Amino acid sequence: MISIGETLRLAGRALRRNKLRSFLTTLGIIIGVGAVIFIQSIGEGAKSRVRAQIESAGTNIVMLFSGASQGPGGRGGAGSQPTITWEDLRAIQTELPSVRAVAPQINSNQPVISETSTWNTQITGTTPDYFVIRNWPVADGALFTASDQASAAKNAVIGQTAADNLFGPGIDPIGQIVRIRDAPFTIVGVLERKGQNAMGMDQDDGLFIPLSAFQTRMQRGLGKFVPGRISVSAVSPEAIPRVREEISQLLRERHRLGPDEEDDFSTSSMAEMTSMLTSTQETLTLLLMAIALVSLVVGGIGVMNIMLVSVTERTREIGIRMAVGAQPADILAQFLVEALVLAAIGGALGVIFGVGAGRFIAPLFGWTMETKTQIVIIALAVSAGVGIVFGLYPARKASRLDPIDALRYE
Amino acid sequence: MTALIQLRDLAKIYQSGDSEFAALRDVNLVIERGEFVAITGSSGSGKSTLMNILGCLDSPSRGSYELGDRDVAKLSRIELAKVRNEFIGFVFQNFNLLSRTTALENVELPLIYARVPPAERHKRAREALEHVGLGHRAGHTPSQLSGGQQQRVAIARALVTRPPLILADEPTGNLDSATSVEIMKLLTDLNRSGMTIVFVTHEPDIAAYAARKLLLKDGAVISDLRQQPALAEAS
Numbered sequence: 001m002i003s004i005g006e007t008l009r010l011a012g013r014a015l016r017r018n019k020l021r022s023f024l025t026t027l028g029i030i031i032g033v034g035a036v037i038f039i040q041s042i043g044e045g046a047k048s049r050v051r052a053q054i055e056s057a058g059t060n061i062v063m064l065f066s067g068a069s070q071g072p073g074g075r076g077g078a079g080s081q082p083t084i085t086w087e088d089l090r091a092i093q094t095e096l097p098s099v100r101a102v103a104p105q106i107n108s109n110q111p112v113i114s115e116t117s118t119w120n121t122q123i124t125g126t127t128p129d130y131f132v133i134r135n136w137p138v139a140d141g142a143l144f145t146a147s148d149q150a151s152a153a154k155n156a157v158i159g160q161t162a163a164d165n166l167f168g169p170g171i172d173p174i175g176q177i178v179r180i181r182d183a184p185f186t187i188v189g190v191l192e193r194k195g196q197n198a199m200g201m202d203q204d205d206g207l208f209i210p211l212s213a214f215q216t217r218m219q220r221g222l223g224k225f226v227p228g229r230i231s232v233s234a235v236s237p238e239a240i241p242r243v244r245e246e247i248s249q250l251l252r253e254r255h256r257l258g259p260d261e262e263d264d265f266s267t268s269s270m271a272e273m274t275s276m277l278t279s280t281q282e283t284l285t286l287l288l289m290a291i292a293l294v295s296l297v298v299g300g301i302g303v304m305n306i307m308l309v310s311v312t313e314r315t316r317e318i319g320i321r322m323a324v325g326a327q328p329a330d331i332l333a334q335f336l337v338e339a340l341v342l343a344a345i346g347g348a349l350g351v352i353f354g355v356g357a358g359r360f361i362a363p364l365f366g367w368t369m370e371t372k373t374q375i376v377i378i379a380l381a382v383s384a385g386v387g388i389v390f391g392l393y394p395a396r397k398a399s400r401l402d403p404i405d406a407l408r409y410e
Numbered sequence: 411m412t413a414l415i416q417l418r419d420l421a422k423i424y425q426s427g428d429s430e431f432a433a434l435r436d437v438n439l440v441i442e443r444g445e446f447v448a449i450t451g452s453s454g455s456g457k458s459t460l461m462n463i464l465g466c467l468d469s470p471s472r473g474s475y476e477l478g479d480r481d482v483a484k485l486s487r488i489e490l491a492k493v494r495n496e497f498i499g500f501v502f503q504n505f506n507l508l509s510r511t512t513a514l515e516n517v518e519l520p521l522i523y524a525r526v527p528p529a530e531r532h533k534r535a536r537e538a539l540e541h542v543g544l545g546h547r548a549g550h551t552p553s554q555l556s557g558g559q560q561q562r563v564a565i566a567r568a569l570v571t572r573p574p575l576i577l578a579d580e581p582t583g584n585l586d587s588a589t590s591v592e593i594m595k596l597l598t599d600l601n602r603s604g605m606t607i608v609f610v611t612h613e614p615d616i617a618a619y620a621a622r623k624l625l626l627k628d629g630a631v632i633s634d635l636r637q638q639p640a641l642a643e644a645s
Binding site: 002003006017316317319320321322323324325326327328329330403404407 | 462465467468487488491492494495496500502506507508510519520522523524525567571
């Protein structure tokens with residue numbers, strides 16, 4: 001057989017000779033590979049955005065809920081029956097080495113009244129550790145303190161969106177007084193902007209007050225049980241399963257639950273939420289990928305079709321080549337390499353097209369793009385494979401022509 | 411002189427259904443090195459079949475064919491391709507040049523399959539073109555050349571591998587008489603330089619250029635004459 005270099009040169013010439021046809025043939029592959037790259041990039045981008053949003057809620061977090069009520073009035077959801085006491089909370093904080101911080105939180109939507117306007121926003125009652133867990137510092141002013149929590153002080157930390165709506169631009173929120181259910185709260189800090197969370201809620205539209213103040217102003221007052229849900233942050237992502245295990249053991253012990261009694265609390269980790277949210281997206285991406293792959297195969301059929309046409313058109317050329325000494329393997333290689341070059345060029349252009357289309361389209365819809373190198377490699381390999389698979393039949397056909405018949409072909 | 415071609419009891423039989431058709435029957439023929447042979451006969455006499463077998467494009471049904479010192483009657487397709495490349499140069503009636511390909515590249519074609527490196531390939535192809543008087547047309551494509559020039563390119567392609575045997579199938583069939591004379595002169599010159607040339611023709615005045623004339627009829631050689639070639643004493 002003649003050298004690969006020679007065969008490549010031949011293929012290049014043949015393809016250049018029919019530029020438009022070659023281009024139209026590769027178009028199928030370009031669109032197929034482009035679609036694979038584009039869909040994968042958008043899918044990956046969306047996934048990592050969800051992940052980032054979930055992580056913006058705080059890293060290494062285990063959520064702890066009071067138990068589900070099992071009373072005669074029917075079963076309720078997790079947290080419907082408070083079972084976790086302040087004592088339990090302190091025990092988790094102090095006795096478990098894998099736990100970094102613990103913060104209960106309770107929310108309520110309330111109108112907040114400033115001197116100039118009224119704004120409905122989410123009031124969160126929590127403890128100062130909340131901001132540690134969520135990794136959420138103040139942009140201006142200070143957080144409320146542990147002693148504010150102890151004394152149910154009417155100090156509040158405000159998010160940027162809520163601040164803008166309550167005070168308008170150009171007014172420093174620090175030191176302003178707002179009223180919630182007639183109780184005056186002093187703004188002591190403005191939080192840094194955090195953006196949307198995984199559910200698309202604006203996290204900056206909120207007001208944070210000590211949990212004790214929340215309970216005395218908005219609930220029946222301080223009680224034995226911790227209201228709402230509790231965020232527990234582990235010392236590291238690896239410690240998350242251990243933290244859940246330890247909390248479970250500790251609370252079962254403290255609540256004196258027998259071996260056959262069910263937990264009167266529940267935990268879930270952000271990792272679970274992440275995988276739940278991303279798995280839907282993954283399914284969708286896979287489905288679209290399957291469609292894109294089908295279009296790649298259709299592109300391959302296009303290559304096969306044009307190679308068959310080419311073999312027929314060039315029957316005489318094949319005859320001439322055979323007459324002067326081309327072996328069947330030389331003819332096979334010539335047409336196979338031609339198909340392979342078509343597919344490979346299509347693959348390369350497809351990658352450029354896919355990434356390019358992503359770059360152009362993604363910003364229009366506010367999507368993020370993330371192209372994985374391995375997908376690019378796989379896409380190129382698949383398109384080369386398509387070239388070989390769909391080029392083989394026409395190439396074999398060419399190599400098996402009878403030289404006499406081929407020379408006589410008109 | 412030694413034998414270049416030896417055919418013994420060579421037959422080519424085509425089968426269609428139950429009936430058999432013998433395109434060649436029991437051909438016995440020896441062609442020595444350096445001979446200049448014309449094969450004549452009416453259409454259907456088997457001359458094309460004989461040329462295809464001599465050219466290793468086809469295999470005989472029976473009998474043996476020795477080319478040089480090897481029996482090529484039973485070679486595989488791959489081995490036949492090698493023999494065609496090394497031992498035989500073809501000239502066709504309709505030239506059979508690759509279109510949209512320059513004269514030089516057309517002449518290089520057999521050398522590509524002989525795995526001659528590019529630099530030497532260009533050199534030898536250019537020499538072959540100069541040999542046929544077309545050195546100045548190397549960059550022209552077939553459509554830019556006259557019929558006679560195209561046939562010269564084809565002859566250059568046939569001789570570029572320096573094969574011992576050149577086979578020409580109606581080499582002047584598509585040319586006017588003046589150009590035909592030029593082409594036959596060129597073949598005569600090549601024969602004088604030592605190449606064995608076998609050509610098929612149905613025109614008596616073209617067959618006259620050969621030193622030996624075979625007449626085929628119904629697949630058999632019915633006459634084998636030595637003659638004074640037309641250009642015997644030309645410079």
